[in-house]
Amino acid sequence: MRLLTFSGRTAKEILRDPLNLGFGLGFPLILIFLLSAIQANVPVSLFEIESLTPGITVFGLSFMTLFAATLIAKDRESALLQRLYTTPLTALDFIFGYVLPILPIVVAQSVICYVVAILLGLPVTVTIVYAVLFIIPISLFFIALGLLCGSVFGVKQVGGICGALLTNLTAWLSGVWFDLNLVGGAFKKIANALPFVHAVELERAVLKGNYADIFPHIYWVLGYTIVAVIVAVLLFLRQMKRQ
Amino acid sequence: MEAIKTIGLMKKYKDLTAVDSLDLVVEQGELFSLLGVNGAGKTTTIKMLSCLTKPSSGDAKLLGNSIVQDTAQVKNIIGVSPQETAVAPNLTVKENLELMCGVHGFSKEKRKVKTTELSEQFDLNQILNKKAGKLSGGWQRRLSIAMALISEPKILFLDEPTLGLDVLARSDLWDTIRSLKGKITIILTTHYMEEAEALSDRIGIMRDGKLLALGTAHELKEKAGTDKFEDAFVAIVKGALR
Numbered sequence: 001m002r003l004l005t006f007s008g009r010t011a012k013e014i015l016r017d018p019l020n021l022g023f024g025l026g027f028p029l030i031l032i033f034l035l036s037a038i039q040a041n042v043p044v045s046l047f048e049i050e051s052l053t054p055g056i057t058v059f060g061l062s063f064m065t066l067f068a069a070t071l072i073a074k075d076r077e078s079a080l081l082q083r084l085y086t087t088p089l090t091a092l093d094f095i096f097g098y099v100l101p102i103l104p105i106v107v108a109q110s111v112i113c114y115v116v117a118i119l120l121g122l123p124v125t126v127t128i129v130y131a132v133l134f135i136i137p138i139s140l141f142f143i144a145l146g147l148l149c150g151s152v153f154g155v156k157q158v159g160g161i162c163g164a165l166l167t168n169l170t171a172w173l174s175g176v177w178f179d180l181n182l183v184g185g186a187f188k189k190i191a192n193a194l195p196f197v198h199a200v201e202l203e204r205a206v207l208k209g210n211y212a213d214i215f216p217h218i219y220w221v222l223g224y225t226i227v228a229v230i231v232a233v234l235l236f237l238r239q240m241k242r243q
Numbered sequence: 244m245e246a247i248k249t250i251g252l253m254k255k256y257k258d259l260t261a262v263d264s265l266d267l268v269v270e271q272g273e274l275f276s277l278l279g280v281n282g283a284g285k286t287t288t289i290k291m292l293s294c295l296t297k298p299s300s301g302d303a304k305l306l307g308n309s310i311v312q313d314t315a316q317v318k319n320i321i322g323v324s325p326q327e328t329a330v331a332p333n334l335t336v337k338e339n340l341e342l343m344c345g346v347h348g349f350s351k352e353k354r355k356v357k358t359t360e361l362s363e364q365f366d367l368n369q370i371l372n373k374k375a376g377k378l379s380g381g382w383q384r385r386l387s388i389a390m391a392l393i394s395e396p397k398i399l400f401l402d403e404p405t406l407g408l409d410v411l412a413r414s415d416l417w418d419t420i421r422s423l424k425g426k427i428t429i430i431l432t433t434h435y436m437e438e439a440e441a442l443s444d445r446i447g448i449m450r451d452g453k454l455l456a457l458g459t460a461h462e463l464k465e466k467a468g469t470d471k472f473e474d475a476f477v478a479i480v481k482g483a484l485r
């Protein structure tokens with residue numbers, strides 16, 4: 001009951017911010033249209049709708065980090081969290097209350113991207129459903145990053161770190177915009193050591209129905225997610241105690 | 244009957260002693276003000292009493308419940324209106340009130356009753372469907388206090404409730420606080436002399452974490468040998484420096 005109330009409030013705060021809707025849903029769609037138009041004029045295999053759409057759905061998750069981090073940082077700065085810490089809400093209520101409401105937004109964002117992709121020529125197959133389902137565990141990594149950043153940084157810092165740095169990192173190091181083999185060297189090694197490219201490759205494999213190809217990417221994603229969740233929870237609890 | 248009793252309550256941050264062995268008793272239904280300059284330890288005291296910060300040593304009993312041992316019980320009997328407005332900006336006034344009902348586990352029926360009751364008590368009906376973030380500072384403070392009261396607390400903590408408000412908004416809020424007097428125990432922190440004098444049954448003057456003086460505004464003026472309360476405050480605080 002208490003968790004539901006707090007979750008409902010989190011969802012309302014996020015969905016009632018027009019900037020969130022604009023960036024979270026609008027920006028990924030613009031990218032699908034734009035890169036599909038490029039593909040139509042100058043064919044690049046990377047921008048074929050079957051490769052592009054899974055990448056865009058993963059890229060869109062970076063906005064979930066921004067949503068979560070901004071909301072938590074605002075709640076800390078406005079002392080709303082301080083007020084709520086004096087109520088019977090528990091630490092778990094807070095953590096789940098921030099995380100759970102973002103999951104339906106993740107699914108909605110992914111579904112909308114795939115619907116647009118279908119309109120642009122993506123064949124309708126059951127693997128689309130699987131790709132949407134697989135985006136949920138991947139999104140936990142991004143939401144945990146939001147919990148982590150919101151627990152540590154202020155609203156302005158969150159805007160810079162999550163809004164600019166993370167979205168760019170997700171874009172450049174995920175192999176969505178360009179083939180990492182074209183750059184190679186240290187850049188490729190760094191990209192492969194981070195979870196972004198693995199999340200995209202995992203989604204591509206699921207969408208293609210090549211389930212054997214989800215390995216080893218799924219290990220990378222799960223590993224990073226577990227670490228991110230643990231660190232995020234610890235940092236959130238630390239800032240709770242510091243109140 | 245005692246609403247609050249602190250026993251050697253202390254909070255240390257490394258080398259800084261924010262609250263130093265505070266021994267204090269506040270009776271039920273009393274409006275007690277903690278007065279002091281910035282950094283006196285008022286907010287830290289409230290944070291400890293409302294279980295936001297653990298004391299370094301000592302304890303306090305709120306209606307017999309320890310802030311160290313019985314935090315869950317303490318949280319069920321207190322309401323807190325923090326120094327900042329602490330409202331959910333994208334939620335309407337009504338939704339903010341309902342949020343507080345929900346986090347206290349109220350049923351749907353009780354939620355409706357309490358929201359209606361508090362809206363009428365705080366004259367919020369005209370702005371019930373406005374987003375809290377769009378309200379003026381005065382209205383946000385009023386909403387903030389209503390949110391703190393919705394759980395029917397036995398003890399209400401108001402941390403600098405009129406900070407940054409204009410004269411009229413402050414006057415309105417004073418009326419609101421006066422209307423609560425006697426019904427519940429109120430602990431108010433402020434550094435406005437006239438606010439403490441106008442509203443309080445008793446006042447505690449703090450400096451550097453220590454409680455320097457305690458009494459009614461009249462008693463404190465007598466103690467300092469001054470006619471004005473502000474002069475009494477200055478004399479007591481400066482006297483402690485000598």
